[in-house]
Amino acid sequence: MLSIKNVHKSFGNNEILKGVDLSIDKGDVVVILGPSGSGKTTLLRCLNFLEKADQGHATFGEIDVNLHDAKKKDIHAIRQKIAFVFQNYNLFNNKTALENVIEGLIIGRKVPKNEAIEIGKKALSKVGLTDKYDAYPSQLSGGQQQRVGIARAVALNPDIILFDEPTSALDPELVGEVLAVMKNIANEGTTMLVVTHEMSFAKDVANRVIFMDGGVVVEEGNPHEIFVKPKEERTKKFLKRVLPEDYSFFI
């Protein structure tokens, strides 16, 4: 459904992505792991053209584009297929929760307002916020804001949702509610590409795990292959640092 080839991206002299290939099938829940600075977030941002890749090729369904010089029309078409959940939520501060969710439907996708409101309410109930339709982001906790962020992505009914460290900005006690929502969505068969440091999510929910380091994909496989029998030395080292000693008991 989605495949990218040879994505390169530098910021100044700092080469962040050094040729990343990736392919995702419908229904996949792919988690990207890796130390900070390994290019996970940049890769996600390049996919949605929030960052312009220096080089690289992408195929989204029937659309085939060069990531470096895609035409406006193609960028727009691809963004219609992809939704994005941001690390720091990025809810529209001047809009209520419900307005946040329906903005993209009404303006971006030209869905009639009544229909959009219906879809929006359904999406918000999916993330457990039926009582917060009219709350502004400033009235919501971090966890609630991120759940609105997820509802905003889900409402668009995209082919794939990209999650950029969705729990990294949250207080520890709020992480659980967001992960639970993501798990639900994954169980419904939503295709997801998730950058996260939540190992439990990678283990329990993902069907594929990708380990990135230094701007390249070091290793990929199912959670068992990565967490229990990693082949690459770099993967082992990373897992040793982020997982408790007795990590195998979790699986």
Add this chain to the structure above:
Amino acid sequence: MSEGLNYKFLIDTFFIALSGVPVALLVTIVSLLIAIPLAFLLALTRIYRIPFIQRLAQVYVSFVRGTPIIIQIFIVYSSVPLILTALLKKYDIAMDVYKIHPIWYAFIVFSFSTTAILIEVFRSALSTVNKGQLEAAHSVGLTTYQAYQRIIIPQALVVALPNICTATVNLIKATSLGYAMSLQEITLKAKVAANVGYNYVEAYIDIFIVYLILCSVVEYGFKLYEKHLHKYKLADA
């Protein structure tokens, strides 16, 4: 003169001064209508660092901010007719430049000076809106134009409004300098009335009161609008 204030004159002149309000307001409104879109575009050129134009905008701001409005008025009021005369002569158009109504010069001067102030107001207000807002708008399929119209400008406006209010009130007060171009506004009308019997103190009191009322009303209007826009921020006291 010696028996204190001439109250009849004070009251009569108050209404004369008041009759200058429409001209002051017209100059204010026209200047704002020209300055707001122009300043907004120039603020964008600075935010997006558009090479040549942003530098031009910067120089422009320093020039206008670094000179008193009264001097700007003298320069425009004395140089524009000269330039126009030369131009008209060149293209053989018969027109007496000295019959141009001074209000046109007022429009030019005050649009110029207000633009310079608003460029900085808009630039700082837009920079308070997190870059993530535009990215989020893009990610849900809004174009950049739609994102500005629906997400970014409404948020920036809340921040900019107090400064726009200050700029507007300053502009209203600055129109009093229009008397230097013999513009029939509040100050000039009251002063002319005072010339007859030397009742300057009364005239100045009238002018004082008229501007005070005018500016207070405008400020109150801005306050109301600000309150209305602020509703999404009420939660985080």
